[in-house]
Amino acid sequence: MASHVSACAILLAAALAGCTDPGLGDATSGAAPRACVPAETTCPLVFVYPLAGGVESVELRGDFAPGAWEAGVSLQIDGTEWRAELAAPTGKVIRYKFLLNGKDWVTDPKNPHKESDGLGGENSVRVADCDHEVCAAGVVPEPVVGTFDWRSAVLYFVFVDRFQNGDPTNDAAVGGVEGPANWQGGDWAGVIQKIEDGYFASLGVNALWLTVPMNNTNAAGAGHDGHQYSGYHGYWPSDLGAPEEHFGSLATLKKLVDTAHAHGLKVLFDYAMNHVHADNPLVSQHPDWFWSLDYDGKTCVCGVGCDWNDGYQQRRCWFTSYLPDWNFQNEAARAFSVDNAIAWAKDTGADGFRLDAVKHIETEWLLDLRKRVRAELEPASGEHFYMVGETFESGNRDLIKAYVGQDRLDGQFDFPLRGRVVETLLRRTGTMHDLDGFLATNDAYYPGVMSTFIGNHDISRVIHTAEDKPWGAWDNGDPWGAPPLVPDYAAPFERLAVAFTFLFTTKGVPLIYYGDEIGMAGAGDPDNRRFMQWTGLSEPQSWLREEVAKLGAIRRDHPALWRGTRTTLSVTNDAYAYAMSDGRETVYVALNRGDVPSAVDKMPKKAQDLLTGATFEGPQLTIPARRARILVAE
Numbered sequence: 001m002a003s004h005v006s007a008c009a010i011l012l013a014a015a016l017a018g019c020t021d022p023g024l025g026d027a028t029s030g031a032a033p034r035a036c037v038p039a040e041t042t043c044p045l046v047f048v049y050p051l052a053g054g055v056e057s058v059e060l061r062g063d064f065a066p067g068a069w070e071a072g073v074s075l076q077i078d079g080t081e082w083r084a085e086l087a088a089p090t091g092k093v094i095r096y097k098f099l100l101n102g103k104d105w106v107t108d109p110k111n112p113h114k115e116s117d118g119l120g121g122e123n124s125v126r127v128a129d130c131d132h133e134v135c136a137a138g139v140v141p142e143p144v145v146g147t148f149d150w151r152s153a154v155l156y157f158v159f160v161d162r163f164q165n166g167d168p169t170n171d172a173a174v175g176g177v178e179g180p181a182n183w184q185g186g187d188w189a190g191v192i193q194k195i196e197d198g199y200f201a202s203l204g205v206n207a208l209w210l211t212v213p214m215n216n217t218n219a220a221g222a223g224h225d226g227h228q229y230s231g232y233h234g235y236w237p238s239d240l241g242a243p244e245e246h247f248g249s250l251a252t253l254k255k256l257v258d259t260a261h262a263h264g265l266k267v268l269f270d271y272a273m274n275h276v277h278a279d280n281p282l283v284s285q286h287p288d289w290f291w292s293l294d295y296d297g298k299t300c301v302c303g304v305g306c307d308w309n310d311g312y313q314q315r316r317c318w319f320t321s322y323l324p325d326w327n328f329q330n331e332a333a334r335a336f337s338v339d340n341a342i343a344w345a346k347d348t349g350a351d352g353f354r355l356d357a358v359k360h361i362e363t364e365w366l367l368d369l370r371k372r373v374r375a376e377l378e379p380a381s382g383e384h385f386y387m388v389g390e391t392f393e394s395g396n397r398d399l400i401k402a403y404v405g406q407d408r409l410d411g412q413f414d415f416p417l418r419g420r421v422v423e424t425l426l427r428r429t430g431t432m433h434d435l436d437g438f439l440a441t442n443d444a445y446y447p448g449v450m451s452t453f454i455g456n457h458d459i460s461r462v463i464h465t466a467e468d469k470p471w472g473a474w475d476n477g478d479p480w481g482a483p484p485l486v487p488d489y490a491a492p493f494e495r496l497a498v499a500f501t502f503l504f505t506t507k508g509v510p511l512i513y514y515g516d517e518i519g520m521a522g523a524g525d526p527d528n529r530r531f532m533q534w535t536g537l538s539e540p541q542s543w544l545r546e547e548v549a550k551l552g553a554i555r556r557d558h559p560a561l562w563r564g565t566r567t568t569l570s571v572t573n574d575a576y577a578y579a580m581s582d583g584r585e586t587v588y589v590a591l592n593r594g595d596v597p598s599a600v601d602k603m604p605k606k607a608q609d610l611l612t613g614a615t616f617e618g619p620q621l622t623i624p625a626r627r628a629r630i631l632v633a634e
Helices: 007-013 188-196 250-262 331-348 363-381 397-402 415-426 432-442 462-466 491-504 539-557
Strands: 042-050 058-062 076-078 081-089 092-100 104-106 114-116 122-128 155-158 207-210 214-216 237-243 266-271 352-355 386-389 509-513 565-571 575-581 586-592 598-600 606-609 615-617 621-623 627-633
Touching: 042 092, 042 122, 058 081, 081 092, 188 250, 237 250, 237 331, 250 266, 250 331, 266 331, 266 386, 331 363, 363 386, 397 415, 415 432, 415 462, 415 491, 432 565, 432 575, 462 491, 491 509, 491 539, 491 586, 491 627, 575 598, 586 598, 586 621, 621 627
Parallel strands: 155 207, 155 509, 207 266, 266 352, 352 386
Antiparallel strands: 042 081, 058 092, 076 081, 092 104, 092 122, 114 122, 214 237, 565 575, 575 586, 586 627, 598 621, 606 615, 606 627
16 A cells, blocks of 8 residues: 555654644554545645744745745745645655745754755755545545555464464364364353453454354374364355354353453454355255366366366365355356345454455455445444455465455455565575565555465464575475474574564564464474463573564554555665655564574664664664564664
8 A cells, every 4th residue: 555644643743733634544543544535636734934023035945846945835824823834745845944044044843854955054854645545556646445454464374273272162073083183162152262362462463363163074184294173274165154063152252352352352264155064954955056066078187087177177166076156157156145244243343354365266245245344344334344364375466465455345455575575584585685675666565455474374384484494385294294393592583573573564564373373393284283371481482472472562562563655775685675665654664584693774763673672873773683673763
């Protein structure tokens, strides 16, 4: 999305009254976030100068218009101040001074934002925006619903069955299934406990992603690896209208959402709309609602008889022989599925969906869902219903982007960015110039609010990618071999903290996959879904969790990190420095992936590190090995 800067906030930061920006929102204040505006929109700006003895005229001079340094705008007395108003294009940076009595040049005494004028003095600096956000190319401006700006979200993926057991009475395993692939007892009551304990708040998390809430089969299913699995993950729904019996009742789920809201947390449900389990009665009741497993005489299982990536076959292939795939070209099937999704949101008060396997369904399903969300959910709740999709593509940004827009998804998980971050920051391949070059093309690539991540439930635990001898960036490891151990040395955790620092100091919704905040170990699925480790943490694990907690607080307290524009400052093979600025504040970030100290340049003359509290002097700054700095100028 475009930068989100506010000229009025600059004045507010300087304790200057009279800004003509009434009612415009700020996500940190609870007011409504702003809708985007056309690029040509102008912003009304008020300039004031205090009445003072001996001052008989005040003129505004600057670069806000051609020739305005030579002949500017006269301020008029209004009560206790000199005052002038002008309009400037949204996003324009304005450098200016006041000319007193036609001879004395002064900067704005109430605006702390200044820069050199090249003549030994300084100009005052403002940004013409007043909390507008310029729409991306082709995006039609429309009102924004609600008080929560989803760009400010920090998302935590609660894998419910593996997180916290709050109610042992609903524990039940499936016969013939080994422990790592069986139900292990986590439930919604356990999530409620951790909300009330303040665990998520301690990490700066303000949004939860919960696994699929609908009831799954109690039958075992053969995996492609020959092992038997249960539906503990939620992706084998056998009853779309009932809550998962291993997790609790609908009343418990509603209590979870209400408790989350009372603690300032939004809740997203993982919604599986690509398929159902063969046990689902809909399969026999409406066989025309599902694709046939046969396709041109072949068994159309994705990756076997049909192609995962073929534009047609990927929409009709079954993930496995017991997961019938919805045919959403059938309008009745599509309507039933969308009705079901809307009902889950209405019945629970959920704030959004994480939508699974987006590229495997018809786009019309997304279009229909968005229409219903706008017509039914948002008017009732008064809040925007956020929808983020999963299209597992490590490099195809165009495909990921195709599903993002005002009439479909708000965003997707940024798999290509994840690949670059893991390769450069964790595996230490290539140089930081590679990451910088990718970001230059990626920062404005998508029109929506994407989610950034380094770990999730489909790949090996990311701590192993950060080891001295790293695993591959997309390595799934052997989930049934000797289980990998938590590293017994600090370096992997330090590298993980640097990667989290990047996620928390750039735009996008950063995701914490449960347990990554402590560097949990694990090979591929299901070993990457071990039960959450709550006790017995090593010193590096505790240190990492504390660092993630600091990052969450810093991101919350410095909105420039999620709504600002990124500017590269300094790049070497191992070190990378950039600034995030929203016109109100500039925050400087420096990362060192290397195993030795490395220097960055163009830092503030004097600044405080928000991570350590230490004060540093620029413009050069040496970053210790495998460390980061987040600086604000003093």
